[in-house]
Structure formats: C-alpha cells, structure tokens
Amino acid sequence: MSGAQPGRAPARGPFGGPMGRGAAPIEKARSFGPSARRLLGTLRSERAGLIAVVLFGILSVGLTVLGPKLLGDATNIVFAGFISLQFPAGTSEQQVVDSLVAAGQQEQADMISAMSFTPGAGVDFGALGAILLMVLTVYVLGSMFAWLQARLLNGIVQRAMHRLRMQVEHKVHRLPLRTFDRMQRGELLSRVTNDVDNIGQSMQQTVSQVVTSLLTVVGVMVMMFVISPLLALIALVTIPLTIGITVLVARRSQSLFAAQWKNTGILNARVEETFSGHAVVKVFGRQKAVEADFRAENEELYRASFGAQFVSGIIMPSMMFIGNLVYVAIAVVGGLQVAGGMLSIGAVQAFIQYSRQFTQPLSQLGSMANLLQSGVASAERVFEFLDEEEETPDDDAAPTLPPDAGRLAFEDVSFRYVADTPLIHGLSLVAESGGTVAIVGPTGAGKTTLVNLVMRFYDVDAGRITLEAASGDAVDIRRMSRADLRRRTGMVLQDTWLFAGTIRENIAYGRPDATEEEILAAARAAYVDRFVHALPEGYDTVLDDDATNLSAGERQLVTIARAFLADPRLLILDEATSSVDTRTELLIQRAMSRLRADRTSFVIAHRLSTIRDADLILVMEAGAIVEQGTHETLLRAGGAYRRLYDAQFEAAPDAGAGVDAVEEAALAAAPTEADRP
Template identity: 75%
Template sequence: MSDTKTTQTQTAPRRGPGGPGRGPGAGMGAPVQKAQNFGPSAKRLLGMLRPDALSLIFVVLMGAVSVALNVVGPKLLGQATNVVVAGFISMQFKDVPAGVTKAQIIDQLQASGQGQVADMLRTVDFTPGAGIDFGRLGVIIGSVLAIYLISAVFMWLQGRILNIVVQRAMHRIRMMIEEKVHKLPLSYYDRMQRGELLSRVTNDVDNIGQTLQQSMSQVVISLLTVVGVLVMMFSISWVLAIIALVAIPITILVTVLVARRSQKLFIAQWAATGVLNARVEETYSGHAIVKVFGHQREVESGFRAENDAVYRASFGAQFVSGVIMPAMMFVGNLVYVAIAVVGGIRIASGLISVGDVQAFIQYSRQFTQPLSQLGSMANLLQSGVASAERVFELLDEPEETPDADPGAAVPADASHLAFDDVAFQYLPDKPLISELSLSASPGSTVAIVGPTGAGKTTLVNLIMRFYDVDSGRITLDGVDTRTMTRADLRARTGMVLQDTWLFAGTIRENIAYGRPDATEDEIVDAATAAYVDRFVHALPDGYDTMLDDEATNLSVEERQLVTIARAFLADPRILILDEATSSVDTRTELLIQRAMSNLRVDRTSFVIAHRLSTIRDADLILVMEDGHIVEQGAHDELLAARGAYWRLYNAQFEAPVLDTGVEAVN
C-alpha cells in the first residue's frame, strides 16, 4: 500500500518492493534500547507457570525426596569405609590374647608412648582379631544401591512432570502471542519489520522454552542439594562445614559480577539476531530484485556486518558468562584442599573417623558442584530472560481500540458507504486527509486516482478500519462504522490487492479462504468467473495442485487471478480493488473487467487505479491530491474540465521527452 508507506517515512522503516517488510532495501529492526530489569522480567516469566502451581509443588516434593536420598548415600558409604577400616585394623591385633578389648589396646598404646596412634583408634569401632564384617558391609552397600535407584526414579518423575509444565507454559505463551498479533493495530506492522517480529515469536519463544526446561529442574535440585548437604556436613563436623560455607559468598560475588556484564551482552545478542533475521528474510523474499539491480555485493556486505554483530555479541555473552564455571571449579578445589588438610589433622587427633572424612569430602564435592551449576546457569538464565523481555515487549504493545459491545446492527445487504467530513493523519504534525466527504451508492463504482502519497490507499484503510478516523465519520447505511465490530464490517468487504497473498495449500483451499463452507460448484463458478478455470486444468492436479507459501508454481498473473476468484466467492457487499489488475496482461484485464461488472451489481465498489484506461466506466471518479478530493465526476466530464484528471490522463499517454536542454519541436 504505497500511500500508507509514503506517509509514514518518519516513523516506519522504508520497505522495498513486494509489500511490507519484503524486498531489498528494507529498514532494519532497531535493537532493544532499554531492557527491563532481570528481577521483574524473571518474576513475570515464572508467573506464566502459575496455572500449573500444583504440578510444580509435586516437582519440588519429588526433587526434595530425590535429593534427601542422594545426600544420605555418602554417609552410608562412609559407614562402609569405617567397616573396612575397622576390619583391617582388627586384623593387626589378631595375635593378642582372647578377651582383650579395644579399650585395653588403646591404653597399652598410650602407655607405650604411641599416643597419636591411640587417639586415631578411638574413632574406630573394631574388635581385635575379628576381621572385616562382610555381612554388615553387604547390607550397607545394598542399602546405598537401593537408595540411589529410588532417587533416580523420583528424579525421572520430577523431570517428566516439569517437562509437561514447561510445555504447557510455552503453549500458553504462544497462544497469548497469537491472540496479541490479531489485536495489534496496522501501525505496529508498518513500523515493525517482519523478520524482527518473526524472530521474537520463534527464536525468542524457543529460547525461553529451552531456558525453563534446562534451568528450572537444575535450580530446584541444586538449591535442595545445597541445603541437604549442609545439614549432613554439620551433622558430621561443624568445623569442616564452616570451611565449606566459605564457598557461598565467593560464589555469589562472582555470579553477580559476571551476570551484570553478561545481561547487557545477551540483550545485544538477541537484538542483533532479530536484525540479522530481518536481513535474511527480506533478501530471500527479494532475491530476484537484488540480482536484477546488481546489489549482491551490498547485500553481502550488509549481511557480513550484521552477522559479525551477532558473532561479537554472542561470543562476548558466552565468553563472559562462561567465566563462572571455571571460577566456581577453582573455588571448589580450594575448599576441597582445605577440607582434606583439616580433616586429616582431625583424624590424626582422634576427633573424626576416616569414613566421616571420606563422606565429608564427597559432600564437599556435592556442595560445590550445585554452586558451580547455579553459577554456570547464569548465562542460560540471562539469555532466556533477555528473550522473555523481547516477547513481553510484544505482548505489552498497545492494542487496537476495542470494538463496541455489542456492535451496531446493520442490515445484511447494507452497501451505501459515505464519508462525512473525515480527517486523518499518521503523524501528529503532518495532516494527510482533511474535510473529506463523499457518498458511494449501492451498485456504484467509485474510482480513486491521484499521485503517489495522495491518500488513496489510506482511504481504503479507513474503510476497512485498519485505522480509525481522527474526526468526522464513515457510515454504512447511515451507521457509523466505529460502532460496528471490525469482524462484522470486514465480513461485508472483499478486497483484492496489488500484492498477491496465497498460503501453502491447494488452489481450491485458497479460493475458498473467505468461505470455507462453499460447495465445489460455487468454487468452480468463482474460478470460472475470474478465469482461473482456464489454466487450472493444465496443472497436473487441477484444483488440488499444492502451492507453497510463495506460490512459486504459479505465475504472477495466475496468482492474481486466484485472489480475484477468492473475492468472487466471498460475495461481499463492498468490493475494494487496489490495483487488482496491474499484474495481468491486457487481454486478461479486459476479461476480468467484464466479470467485475457483473460482480458489482448491487454492490459498492472502490477501485484504486493508476492505469486510468481501466476506470473509464466508473460511476464516480475521485481525484485526490494531498489528502483532498480536488475533482470528482465521470470520465468524460473530468476530461472536459481539463483539470487535475485531464493532466493525469494525458501524462499516461504522452511520449516521454528527454531533458536534453533542447526545446522539443511539435
């Protein structure tokens, strides 16, 4: 819609040929200038899970059971170690007389000056000469295996339920987006590039789903593991537990410092990804134009620049956030060394058993590992929240003004359309249409002509309520269209645009798009009236021929005929033709115009035309300049007036004269 685009150059990116957001030269979607804070965005994202709160409670409970069983394992393995150590030590005293007790042996060692050995043996529960108690050892190992098996089952159930919860949340988000895009005004699509919008509803939504799927379970398990391990560590030795706790403030400090830096980089990454997607989409859609005008190098240069921007942002985000994991591992290793040294000293002092130190070392690993995982998930969370912010920006966009509820009742055959002192502007400081009044009677054909930017397509946008008038009113049989629902108004209107739009499906389905319940005979009649039937039979599958989303297996002319057949079948009371025959040859145009004359009976038709030869039989021709109707009347009447229409008409049939500096000679 060239007029609309011309009036919006101050706010909307320029678009190339082929319709909004298509073709080379389309403007790039602007990166996010200021993102929401991480906290509010993350909280809002988690709010999307509220409908499945009960399932999430089960997830937490099963995670808690799994973690509780998991953290008991090292304690039991420590007991197994103590059984082995006790058996090994008892064999060292197999030659002592029967009846000698552990206490007596320790007293003898103390008396002989081996006090340190005596202190170590005080923590070992052994019976001199008894050897390893394999029965008890087997019970302990069997218990550990059973505990780990049950823990794995609970972990699996937790993961399965969480997956269901996340997929339901993503389904809701996609449904919210689907509902939102139908409520957004046309002005949003005029300023938002298609590739950028697609990036938000595909890439960003997928990234949110992956973030929730990968991080939620890990966060829950990691936090529960930290709590459970802390309890077990304090139950073994509060001194060693204090040493392990040193890792927490260091972990928090490193994570916060890195997260602040990586959040900005992840925002830049997804914004740059949207820009790159827009470039790819427009270049693919307009690849023929790119080649015709020899812009391959410019397109490749632009792609390289935007691809490099994605690379730099992605590399920076991943590199900075990737620092967390090595840092956490380094902190964990320091804690491990400290626990090993202090634990060894306490074993030698008889303050703790070997098995307890072994269990504590395992707990220290279990303690630092979830902290490291929490830190390493910072990059995933930052990326997911950055994507969520972009999706929330879409969901928070202002919607169209709501329809009247209930909408005004209008007769089914209403087709008298009138403009009453209408004014409209896209930009506050640039009026486009002012004091426009006209009346289109049922069965009449109103042609709208004028130079580019005169407001012709804007007039159609106002009829369809893609935009609402700023003042005045548009009436249908005397009823203000703003009091009708948009669905009711548009259901009465058929529209054929210069830019054809066909979806992936059969030719039959594309024709029946406006009336899915149409019979086969009605579809064929509409196709015949629009001269689609004449070429359909030459296709291998006839009306069942499958079209892709670009309908590349039909010519431009054939695609336009299918859209005209779709309008025939819809049987509208108001018909709008925006350069509808511009893509067909002269012979086909004449045939279609004959069919259109039948379709216009008892219907109000608006025809936007640049080829003035196609509107000679219009009942009323409106000549627009700068949003005003400067002339109106029939074709012969306007030519006789020798005004604006006469100048436009003659300009189309005059031979071009080159400005060579030499006056033309008649």
C-alpha cells in the same frame, strides 16, 4: 498498496534505513527483576505440578544425600576389619588402645579409639553387604524420583510455552496495522519463534536445576554439620564468594544477552527481506551491498554473542577454583581430625564427597546465570510485544445493519499517520449503494489510505464514515464491530497473498464452508479454470509458501476468485488486474462488472482504461479530492484527470521526442507545491 504513504514510518529496505549499518546502538535490558518475576508468573496456573516437582526433588535429593554417609559407614567397616586383623583375637578395643599408647604410638591410638572393631574378627561382610544394598536402593530410588521430576517439569514448561505462544498469536490479531508498519516481519518472527524457544529452553534447564541445586545445598549442609561443624563452616565460605562472583558477572552479561537476541532479530529481518527480494537484488546488482550489510550485522551479532557467552562462562571456572580451594582445606583439616581421633576415616570420606556435592550445585547455580540472563532477555522482547498498544475493542452493544447496507459516506474526514504530518483533511464523498467509485491520482496521494479507513485498518482522527442501509438507517463504522464490517467487505490487493495449501483451499479461504460447486463457479468466473487444468494436480495442486509455482498473473486470478466466492456487499479492488496480461484483463473486467453488480465498489487504479465505466471517479492529490465526476465529464474539464489521462495515452510526436513528451505529460499531471495544502 499504491505506494509509500506520506507521513508513515519509513520503510526498512534492504540497503539502508533503520535496519542498515546506521542502526541505533543496542540498549541494556530494561529490568531483570520484574521481567524474571513476570516470566515465573507464566507458571502460576501450574501450582499443583510445581508442588509435585518440589516434592519429587526433596525425595530425590534426600535419598541421594544419604549415599555418601552410607558409603562412609561401609568404608569404616572395611577399615575396621583390616585393623582388627592386626591384633590377636580375644583382646578388647581398650587393651589395643592401651598397648599402642604404651608403645608410644599416640596418634594411632587416637585414631583407633574413634573406631568400633573386634580384634581378630576381620571384615564383617554381612554388614558390608547390607550397607551396599542399601546404597544401591537409595541411588536407584533417588534416580527414579529425579526422572519423575524432570518429566513432570517438562510438561509444565511446555504447557507454559504453549500458552505464551497462544498469547502472542492472539496479540497479533488485536494489534493495529500501524504496529506492523513499524516492525519488520523478520524481527516479529524472531520474537515469536527464536525468543519463545529460547525462553522454553532456559526455563526447562534452570527451573529443574535451581530446585535440585537449592535442595542439594540445604541437604548436604545439614549432613555436613551432623558430621563435623568445623568442616561445615569451612565449606560455607563458598556461599558468599559464589554469590559475589555471580552478581558481578550477571550484571555485565545482562546487557550482552539483550544485545545478542536483539541482533538475532535484526539479522533474521535482514535475511528474510533479502531472500524475499532476491530477484530484485540480482537485477540491480546489489549483491555486494547486501553482503556488506549482512557482514556488518553478522559481526554485531558475533560480538554480542561472544561477549555474552564469554562473560557468563567465567562463572563456572571461578566456582571450580573456589571449590578446589575448599576441597584442599577440608582434606587438610579433616586429615588432622582423623589423626586426632575426632573423626573416623569414613566420616572424612563422606565429608569430602559432601564438599563436592556442596560446591557442584553452587557452581551450577552460578553457571545457570547465563541461561537465566539469556532467557530473561528473550522474555523482555516477547513481553514488550505483548504490551504493545492494542486496537480499541469493539463495543459489546455494536449496532448491526441489514445485509443490504451498502451506501458509504465520508463526512469531513481527517486523518494522519504521524501526529505532525497531515495527510487527509476535511474529505467528504458519497459512494452510493451498488455504485462503483474509482480512485486515481499520483503515488502517495492517499488512495490506499482511503481504503484503509473504510476497512478500519486505521480509524479517522476527525469526522466520520457511515454505512447506510436501504431503509435509511446509517451507522458510524467506528461503532460497528470490525468483524461485522469486514465480513461485508471483499478485497483484492495488488500484492497477492496465498498460503501454503492447495489452490482449492486458497480460493475457499474467505468461505471455508463453501461447496465444491461454488468454488468451481468462482474459479470459472475469475478464469482460474483456464490454467488450473494444466497443473499436475489441478485444484489440488499444493502451493508453496510464496506460491512461486504460479505466475504473478495466475496468483492474482486466484485472489480474485477468492473475492468472487466471498460474495461481499462492499468490494475493494486495489490495482487488482495489474499483474495480468491485456487479454485476461479484459475478461476479468467483464467478470468484475458482474461481480460489482448491486455492490458498492472502490477501485484504485493507475491504468485509467480500467475505470472508464465507473459511476464516480475521484482524483486525489496530497490527501484531498481535487476532482470528481465521470470519465467523460472529467476529460472535458481539462483538469488533473485530463493530465493523468494524457500522460498515459497521448502519443509522442516523433521517435526522438517520445520520451520527453511522456515525461512532460507526467510532470504536468503531478501535483505542484501550489496544489498542496
């Protein structure tokens, strides 16, 4: 890009601005309920699988719930056998009870009357073995169904996250460029990686536990009422207490989790922009400032994370405390009922186990509130991104021009990045087919904006831009599909972009179906072939993410070779030779002359020596064309172009005054307030 655009969203630099210490405070998550329902809606296509998850959960919980009851029966058999040995064989149960009553041992008589035993018979090991085998079978089958449930649910959640990632990926390609102008790259990456991963982990843990816990609560409650309605009512006291504590804590932790993930995105953005500009930070000695900003944002993340985890962590100890109180109450009342002969020891044992099984899932449901809050907070951030306003879709009946269409006309075009800040107003120009239009002017004059409009990265606010074929048919580019328009266009930017892959793959990026001969021809035309053979693997050399194993000039040559291979009808060169040495620049200029043949070319340049041969030179200031013509005519006119030219090439009169002379020439070339609209 040629510089900061007037009226655009401010750049978020590494040392201040919206991402610095003056950032706005984090707001509370907007709405938990709608976001949670929308998150569950991502599982809508997995209805059959979810039904199977619930079915396996019912089978697993149902079998597991039977275990304490069977173990209680086993305890009764052992206890009855031990009691039977205390009395002589041949007597009946009633005789034993009557003898205890007669001896004044009423409590023992009441307790034994609730049991079934044969005096003198001892422990029935056959019945005990059968029950224990049944218990083993029940627990093995219950574990097997639980494993099947977990495996099935894992597939459901991972497929849902796969679809969510695909939605985010498709969304990225449907968003207008202005969205990325105001959103930091690190923040975006945090949303599509950290937040999506957190959603997946939260759903993986909460969905399974919610299903299992709810089923366990229902199953255990049924068994407790079967054993003792009184003890069951005591256990039910935990439900309103659990709900009350969970609601109170969740209400507080909701905003803290939203702040945690918001600050995670901010810190990721800080790290990404600082590491990518590490050399600049070192050169200007801003390590301490960067470290201070990092510490401040890291401290904010620490506070939000600590607060979220601490507040949500209160739930589990609270649930355990309530559970222990209920446990004590059940033990006391159950013991009294055993002593009164209303319950057997095995029934009380089973009930105490059920009370633990009852409070444990309630505690799990409460503790899962923090996971749920965290997941919903991340979901809100992802959904916020998915709800961003998209580009206006292309018309299904978009007109198609023949391949020779190359005449581009701006007709009274107006455009602004910000509604109340005009940038381009009433601009008209014609780029003839096969001609070269050079655009010059001071930084921020609107040169790159002009290119953005041609590429439809932004649409004009007023007027129109037309593309005309040799037959005379012209179409407003807003009526064309973006894919068709950009397929006809090649672009080489000042800021190179290469991906992690081989040099061959990077050159062929614009034409994946290109042959080896075509790739090599483009590489030779852009003089990539001059340095590539010095690399270890030649064209198969793998570039890292930032292509740091190539110099800046070599990276620029690879992008130019990519444009050669694409063979576009419209060509846009935005300071395309700024990173190469003078000799290579001359060679590339010759190659560019061949590349521009029979193509409509827009060349943005600060070095005026590179555009002497342009068919038309446009001089822009403050979003308006103040001069246009050829190199010679503009020099003779002695206007803005002449001032720019003199600022670059006029020799200083002496060594002492050289800097002042250049500064004065540069100031003379810059637009004054009187020049601006």
